[in-house]
Amino acid sequence: MPQPVPDRVSPLRVLRAAPLFAALVALGACSSTPNRPAPTPQVNALYTQLDQASKSYETALQQAREGDSQAAAQTASATLDQLKQGAAQCSTVAGCDPQRFFSVYDRLLRLKDGGLSIGDDVDVAGEQTSEGSNAGKTGAASLPEAQRSVTLLHGQKLSELIAMNGPVKAALEMWLTQWRPNLMDAWVNYQYMRYQMWPAYQNRDLPEAILFGIMAKESGGKVHAVSRSGAAGPLQFMYATGMRFGLGTEDGFDERFDPAQAARANAEYLDEQLRIFNNNLEVTLAAYNGGEGRMRRLVGDDTSTSFYDPRIYNQLSQETRDYVPAVLAAAWLFLHPDSYNLRFPKVDATPGSITLARPASLTELTVCLGSAGGLADGWFRTLRNLNPRLDPQVSQPAGVKLVVPKMLEKPYGSRCVSGPWPILANDLHTAVVPVVPSSPTPSPAPRSASSSSKTRNYTVKRGDTLVGIVRKIGCSDVQEVAEMNGIKHQHIKPGQVLRLPTCR
Incomplete structure (x- = not known):
């Protein structure tokens, strides 16, 4: 039997029904059934706390309507914290149902994504901004930070399109545990390429959170990533699909490795498939991973069908079944890091450039720059991502202009133009490694x-x-x-x- 389509509750509907919802929560706390004992006073106290949290969120929305956006944001944040604490207490009290807290918590996060309705334009790092604060800035800093560019897909709230079900929650756990280092690397890599990639999504009214989710799952923000199947680039285009969306070869360079071009092609692809599948985001992502032809055959004319419907879900590869919730979970964390005890690092990604004063390769620059700017992992990945057409091992002549984060312009001048570091870097780079003649590979020993x-x-x-x-x-x-x-x-x-x- 097909699973029911996950409830996609409209934030506006939730807002109108908020008083009723709070009343129902309170009523549920005091009621009992013939098969279940009446809640204990301790349980009732926790359910009362849940009722108060719902009312507090109504207060936040009212504060926003009255123009006090700062108070609204503070009240909303305190409400979500209250729900988290209540759920933690509930899990230790017999007879208390923590799922009540998490259900309300998920709904309020969806309300929060209607950020324009409560007046808190918050950037993706969670810091308050204003549209006027971008005046005179360039690159990523000049892009507007209004939540609509992060949370809206063709005018629809992204939160309404992400079902907070078992597969997505399991993927959230993976991103917060085993995949956490990959998530952090993807975040840092994306910040430096953001000014190149995000505009393509903005132009097609697509949410930045989905761009990040796809990139985090596909490549982790490694521009030169290539899969076993031949998919390439930060967004992992197959050769034929890339050609279809204008990612060809220019002077020997595969444009799938260009972050700006890849983002443009990806936005065009998603825009096309979203229109075909009537803005069914889950099915569109499945098409991106498993092939649009296959998804069209499975979905047929019923574009409203759920990706999780067994008639669809059970016919897909395990890779695609894992891929879709993983992308959506990464996008959800992009929207709500603080709500999941996640803190993305702050990155000064303002773009800049240097003109080589002496010949150097990207690997040599990585050595002489060291941990400039406090980046403990070094700058090799960032330099490669921002200069995708260059072979990192090939020395570039003096006078060549390279794209770098602006914060590296001064360290380059002080560390890589003269002194011991560029000499050391060149010495390491030009080291000669002995060539061992090839010999027949011995047969492997029999296994035990x-x-x-x-x-x-x-x-x-x-x-x-x-x-x-x-x-x-x-x-x-x-x-x-x-x-x-x-x-x-x-x-x-x-x-x-x-x-x-x-x-x-």
């Missing part, structure tokens, strides 16, 4: 485990990794187990049954 005749089943538990499971076996390796189970990129999930070799 037989994957063909002696195997056993193992059910993956939460927190398991493929590496950890293999270590427990003690007589196999990751490649063998992956091949036995058709696993790609070492991706496993709780509940999955694996075939494992049995040790002799």
